[in-house]
Amino acid sequence: MIFAANLKCNHTRASFKIYADVLNKTMGVKCDDIIVFPPSIAFLESQTNFIQGAQNFYPCINGAFTGELGKEHLDEFGIKCVLIGHSERRILGDETLIKAKFDFAKEHNYKIVFCIGEDLKTKNSGKTLEFLKSQLDIIDLNYKNLIIAYEPIYSIGTGVSADIKDISSVLEYLTTLSQAPLLYGGSVNENNIKEILSIENCGGVLVGSAALKVENFIKLIKG
Numbered sequence: 001m002i003f004a005a006n007l008k009c010n011h012t013r014a015s016f017k018i019y020a021d022v023l024n025k026t027m028g029v030k031c032d033d034i035i036v037f038p039p040s041i042a043f044l045e046s047q048t049n050f051i052q053g054a055q056n057f058y059p060c061i062n063g064a065f066t067g068e069l070g071k072e073h074l075d076e077f078g079i080k081c082v083l084i085g086h087s088e089r090r091i092l093g094d095e096t097l098i099k100a101k102f103d104f105a106k107e108h109n110y111k112i113v114f115c116i117g118e119d120l121k122t123k124n125s126g127k128t129l130e131f132l133k134s135q136l137d138i139i140d141l142n143y144k145n146l147i148i149a150y151e152p153i154y155s156i157g158t159g160v161s162a163d164i165k166d167i168s169s170v171l172e173y174l175t176t177l178s179q180a181p182l183l184y185g186g187s188v189n190e191n192n193i194k195e196i197l198s199i200e201n202c203g204g205v206l207v208g209s210a211a212l213k214v215e216n217f218i219k220l221i222k223g
């Protein structure tokens, strides 16, 4: 199972260092199934027992792109894993480069956690699968380092995960499109994780709020 933590705009350089120290000690050895996306200001140069991922980057090596992070900057921290398409970035209007980012990350062999998810209006109109397919149409679904994270927007940050049956049918549909591991994200917490991980075709979770405290994230990992 893959356990990924998206820390979003939380944690400072100092607090993430403590987070990572605790997680490193708990893991003991390098574990490729644990991924943490800290804010980029908090990236660690030291080796970690988890995969450190970037919440955002610009599809360039370097250049005249004010305020952006290029590959050269990720390289300095040994980062080879990126998150693309998170709904919070899409909503900010800041994820217009999704295809360019995907193609760049693929070209450079990054592990890509690609987020998709519908809002409540789309769900209620019965167009979820069609919508998710349209989000996936622009990327290479056979890319070997792809992980797809299904994160229904209406469940993110609410404390209530999507209905197990709904998650199950979406994940089943996604298996017809890609062989990539499939994660679920959206209010995963210690009360619902067991049921979510027991869904057929669920290969792990992408956790926000419930992973902000490292002790809680470890509890989720240990089950």
Ligand code: 13P
Pocket (backbone or CB within 6 Å): 006, 086, 151, 155, 156, 157, 158, 159, 185, 186, 187, 188, 206, 207, 208, 209, 210
């Ligand atoms: P929450 O777990 O806080 O709902 O966030 C999920 C998420 O957006 C992970 O990327």
